[in-house]
Amino acid sequence: MNTEEKFQKEIAHKLQSARQALNLTIQEVSSRLGFDSYQILSNIEKAERPVRAHELAKLAKIYCKDIRYFLIEEEDLVQPLVVWRDKTDNPQVKVLENRFLQYCTNYYNLEQKSSSTITSLFQEPTIDISSFSYPQAEEIAFEYWKNLQLGSRPALTLRNILEEKLSIKILYLDLSKCGSGASAKGKFGSAVLLNSCNAPWRRNYDLAHEFFHLVTWEELSVEKAHSQDGSKNETEKLANCFASSILLPEEIVKSEFNRRLRNNTISFLDIIDMAREFGVSTSALIFRLVNLSCIKKKVANKILEEGRIETLDKEKRLNDWEVKSPYLSDRYIYLAFKCYQKSLISKAKLAEYLGIDLGDTSRFLASRGYSAEEDLDIELSTPRC
């Protein structure tokens, strides 16, 4: 076999593996490529017919792989594990995982190109795995809240701080039929995938929940925990405890709750308003108030079972849903634009990273306050202050 034949065979093999990894049929992919017959793709995958440049570009897009992967990179022998919460058997799961991992890789490339890799100066808390418990989850949550300086309303700052200080990559996709969220670790660092269709307060909670999994990835052997139902349930409960504690810091919540008390009573509206301020669901707040002994468990159960507070909550928070679902993070878009402005990536590659067509790039950037036409490559020489 000569070099060219060997090269074609390698590409063919990678193409077949990429398609199979996504549980896509030859017929489905052929149809998306506009082939008259699925036999063409079959022949390509058997290396009986060479894949053409424009076909490879389209296949790379369908499989959520960079073209470099097919042309020069080593085949993914071990793909980073994506650990899901409430994962279903929907065939879309694999496709979403690929999109997520591609986003993470793109994000990492942008950080590398723009020399924006974050070296965290933050001393991460030590976790004693031998006695990991709910009080320990709360303690770690407090340490992170304090060291990351999340403030009195952590849900409002958590996302930005996780990205800016810990370089955690965050992506939002429609996960409706696939799960409620996921996390992953790889060469790109740590990453979280959230459901763009969820309410904003639910997404805040999910982010905090996934953050716990990232923090305890090695210690609690997340991969192992998610393969065994018993320990999985326990880990999920610990994650919920952590999320609740980090988003609703004890002293701040107690202080706010006491401030709203009038003659030892608090109205439903006050509870809903408090939940809104803290950026969590009303039920999450109620459970936390029980946990902090602010209200009795019996009373909380009764309130939640009655359903009135839930009805009021839906009415009062209707306008809190954003008009447009989130997708890419602000930091990702900023880095992509920065790389484009410095000619570190081409405009067509920028469009690919943003998941849009080339012709829409200028408009997309303008909608985010960036001008694709301005020469912002102006630098200021200044000593350290």
Next chain:
Amino acid sequence: MSFLLLDANVIISLHEFGLWAGFVSQNKIAICSTVINEALHYYDPATDSKINIDLSPQVSNGSIVELSANLQDQAKILSELQKYTNAPIIHAGELESLAILKRDVEKEILFCSCDGASIIALAMLKLGHKGISFEKALKKGGMSRKKLALKHTEEYFKKKITEGTLNLI
């Protein structure tokens, strides 16, 4: 007359300026297969309406030549660029165009681009002499436009070629 191998950004700009038909009639135009098969569009500045760009009729009647590069040639381009940590990241269409240029270096083809990263990559492949700015390409075809954006100018093109050349050091 040299062939002008156009990148996707140039095609879009020419359409936005209403210069496409004239430009094609005045020059020998080549476009790589990846860009020909890509769904390009632009927004009409007058009406702000989205207009799809269909190159197939001009390819069919021969006024545009479709060129292709095989994947091994493209892999060589990527490997060459990969040697340098400061090499820009380019798209599949730009990669194919550069591979065509490298393969056909003896032929009279000039790569016309207004994209900084593509021009830098061109210089890093030591093919700077095979490139041409949007402004110069317009003049070559006897056309001009009063106010060009920075990216379309000869000055910008030269600046990026210099940057690319310096990246090799």
